[in-house]
Amino acid sequence: MKKMSLPTVSDYCLLEKIGTGSYATVYKAFKKDKSREIVAIKCVDKGTLSKSAIDNLLTEIKLLNVLKHEHIVEMKDFFWDEGNIYIVMEYCDGGDLSSFIKRKHKLPENICRRFLQQLALALRYLRDHNVCHMDLKPQNLLLMRKPQLVLKVGDFGFAQYLSNSEHKFAIRGSPLYMAPEMLLKHKYDARVDLWSVGVIMYECLFGKAPYSSSSFQELAEKIKDCRPIEIPKAAHVSMTCKDLLMALLKHNPSDRITYDEFFAHDFLDLEHAPAKENYDKAAALVHKAVEADADKNAKEAFYLYCEALRYFIPILINENDLKRKEILRHRVNDYIRRAETLKVAFRDDNDEKHPSSENKGNTSHLQRTPSLERSSAFAYNELRCLSKSTSGMTDALEIGEAAEQYLAEGSYALALEKFQSCLGILVSLLGKEPLGRRRDLLHKQVQIWMKEAESTKGLLATKDIDSSPRTTDEQCILQ
Structure with a gap:
């Protein structure tokens, strides 16, 4: 593909910085045409990229070019210049789920269910395409506020094509939300995403992750010891909610709920999703x-x-x-x-x-x-x-x-x-x-x-x- 046939950054006006990562900065911007469409642009500094970061970025672009779903952040375009690679994404005006939880401290069960339903619909679509996200966490779940609050899965930098029968060993993702088998460097498969969903669900309901720790070492010890995950004493959740939560947070992936069981669970009630x-x-x-x-x-x-x-x-x-x-x-x-x-x-x-x-x-x-x-x-x-x-x-x-x-x-x-x-x-x-x-x-x-x-x-x-x-x-x- 010839560089001259690609759009340039001058097609957009950057408004403000809305996020930073290890090798990228995300800006709110609008397109300089009649639409004045608001977008988010992920700017990646080529000079800071390691080989693994380049691989992750290429995988993310390839995946987002294929994955089109109402609960997955849409990639609208990508281009580059001498110093940067730019990924143009739909702009999510509600921030991320992490900030939403912090503002509310914890979420009512019915709101938690609605977010989980939307996450489950996205995961069902990903499983149909043999994609495993590998880095599900509240910071990567973005919210659209208008016309209504909708959750969308973002940041596919660690995602891979991975069927239920394939196994991997490389550590990917964020330790607090990482499945035990991955954290302990055992072989793992696509069920790692289900553990992450369980941690996200726990944080939505109770305002903190089940293994909140002050250091990676402390977290690893809790995981290694298979510390029992407990519902906070003052909290009340329904039986179906607790059943799903505990089924997701099984340390042994063989004991963990399967994807089919997850999608069919009464708490999610995907059968009655709006359609x-x-x-x-x-x-x-x-x-x-x-x-x-x-x-x-x-x-x-x-x-x-x-x-x-x-x-x-x-x-x-x-x-x-x-x-x-x-x-x-x-x-x-x-x-x-x-x-x-x-x-x-x-x-x-x-x-x-x-x-x-x-x-x-x-x-x-x-x-x-x-x-x-x-x-x-x-x-x-x-x-x-x-x-x-x-x-x-x-x-x-x-x-x-x-x-x-x-x-x-x-x-x-x-x-x-x-x-x-x-x-x-x-x-x-x-x-x-x-x-x-x-x-x-x-x-x-x-x-x-x-x-x-x-x-x-x-x-x-x-x-x-x-x-x-x-x-x-x-x-x-x-x-």
Whole structure:
């Protein structure tokens, strides 16, 4: 390629320095044409480049030329002159995730989930292209503030083409976020990025990395000793959040969550990520809910509305067009109100069928649960009687009853936690249960509570719409 055919630095006006690295300086700039497009320009001093730095830079340019994804910082151009190499990138006006965490001290779980969803979408794209980033850390996760706060993966200086079966030995990345197998100079593969995601997730939730240390030596000792990673005592995180965090932060890569398991994890819920096809799914579910509602099937209509909300709410939060957003917000609020009304309707219906202990002297504990139908009430009562011979089953059933009570009261986070807790026990017991009446009853109850847990997730998602206080520059992600 001839130098004269390339653009020159005079095509841009540098405005201010926004970052520095070991061999590069990053400037905010704008293009000197009618567009006046704002960009970030990474200026690399040729004179400071070692052979490995040149290799890294060439790999970064090659990768960024190929990788095009909404959650990966886009390379718009590159060129050079006598002293420097210039990489023109899209400008991310929200700074980086590290600065965002420092300003907020720690992030609410729903905001952490949203950032992790976006990081996971980028990683899924990278895995599809056999690319391993090798240097995931909050400083390399950039934020776009307008039209809404969006996370983008940047700095591919250490990235490599690396499949799950290939192994490497060279140390790459930043020690605090580096997987144990890499830090200890063992062979490693693409799973190193998953450890880094775990450290980033921990820092988002608690404001510091799990192995924060004053020196590299201290960090290495903690890693080498496999020091247990603990959740801060004052912190509260949901069971699914903790499950993902601990699955990512496994010292032995063989024990660590796989990429497929990571992308499928309930905490991320990528299945309901905002997308055109998911809008169509949500609309179809609402249509079915309206039909069930017209047929006086309150419970089925409730389940369908809740399932639709799990698709609609991420789309609402992600919508950029203010007019469309307001229309969708009104529709979603209508669906939320109808779901709540239906929940009360079938609860009251069941209360009529099963009077509370205040009105009837010898009723069972079962009759205080809000959402069991007459036919399943007798079956459930039989299951409780049959469960007494098995350690843990009776306790798990009582946890499930508490979950239903919390659901009826609108305490969705507690309801979901209880549903997940009881199902974790009952599903395990079901797998060991021999064929017979008790197994049939237990299977039926597990199915009921699984459906109610899914509905609870739909209602809990409604809290994301306005659960966090807004600031001027971050309100878009918190709407």
